[in-house]
Amino acid sequence: MTLPIFLIGARGCGKTTVGQALAQAQGCQFVDTDSWLQDTAQQTIADIVEKEGWDGFRARETAALEAVTAPSQVVATGGGIILSDYNRRFMRENGTVVYLCAPVNVLAGRLEAFPEEGQRPTLTGKPISEEVSEVLASRDALYREAAHYVVNAAQPPAQVVAEIKAALQLACAS
Numbered sequence: 001m002t003l004p005i006f007l008i009g010a011r012g013c014g015k016t017t018v019g020q021a022l023a024q025a026q027g028c029q030f031v032d033t034d035s036w037l038q039d040t041a042q043q044t045i046a047d048i049v050e051k052e053g054w055d056g057f058r059a060r061e062t063a064a065l066e067a068v069t070a071p072s073q074v075v076a077t078g079g080g081i082i083l084s085d086y087n088r089r090f091m092r093e094n095g096t097v098v099y100l101c102a103p104v105n106v107l108a109g110r111l112e113a114f115p116e117e118g119q120r121p122t123l124t125g126k127p128i129s130e131e132v133s134e135v136l137a138s139r140d141a142l143y144r145e146a147a148h149y150v151v152n153a154a155q156p157p158a159q160v161v162a163e164i165k166a167a168l169q170l171a172c173a174s
């Protein structure tokens with residue numbers, strides 16, 4: 001495999017979790033834009049948003065996306081990476097984009113169990129379930145527009161990895 005694989009989807013859909021497992025299964029490198037950005041800035045996303053606002057974070061996120069994109073990389077992106085037209089086009093033109101799609105109740109359950117507030121400051125100020133529902137409704141079309149493939153991310157991680165591998169193999173075979 002040479003083209004990078006970009007995993008996109010809502011907070012809690014499993015981009016980081018599945019991305020690590022996929023990279024291991026494919027013998028690829030793994031990188032996560034949220035982790036790369038926080039390591040590089042030496043600050044949490046919550047701190048960046050507090051100091052620079054969401055616009056400041058989004059500018060750093062685009063720079064992170066460009067910096068980590070390389071052949072044979074599995075790239076786990078942040079949940080809002082698709083908000084930018086530039087990012088959507090960049091991913092589609094430079095790699096294979098996979099949307100990890102899961103329903104609101106699954107996403108909210110995972111985020112309630114593992115909130116990780118430093119990485120996931122509130123987007124709306126609303127309770128998790130309400131926020132997930134509202135944000136997914138506004139972004140689902142953008143995830144689908146950016147994606148080459150959509151997979152069911154409500155399954156256990158190993159099955160999500162298998163579904164992605166099957167989609168990639170089909171793509172190679174056709």
Ligand SMILES: Nc1ncnc2c1ncn2[C@@H]1O[C@H](COP(=O)(O)OP(=O)(O)OP(=O)(O)O)[C@@H](O)[C@H]1O
Pocket residue numbers: 009010011012013014015016017018034076077078079110111114119120153154155156157160
């Ligand atoms: N397929 C899965 N089945 C069960 N639990 C999962 C699955 N994928 C992820 N999880 C759990 O859900 C939580 C969120 O997963 P993860 O951090 O991978 O999501 P993410 O899409 O990277 O979120 P973010 O957009 O905030 O970076 C983690 O605690 C993880 O263990």
Ligand SMILES: O=C(O)C1=C[C@@H](O)[C@@H](O)[C@H](O)C1
Pocket residue numbers: 010011034045077078079080081119120121123
């Ligand atoms: O959904 C979002 O907008 C975000 C998701 C996280 O991965 C982080 O990138 C950040 O908290 C923003």
Ligand SMILES: [Mg+2]
Pocket residue numbers: 015016017032034076077078
């Ligand atoms: Mg993540």
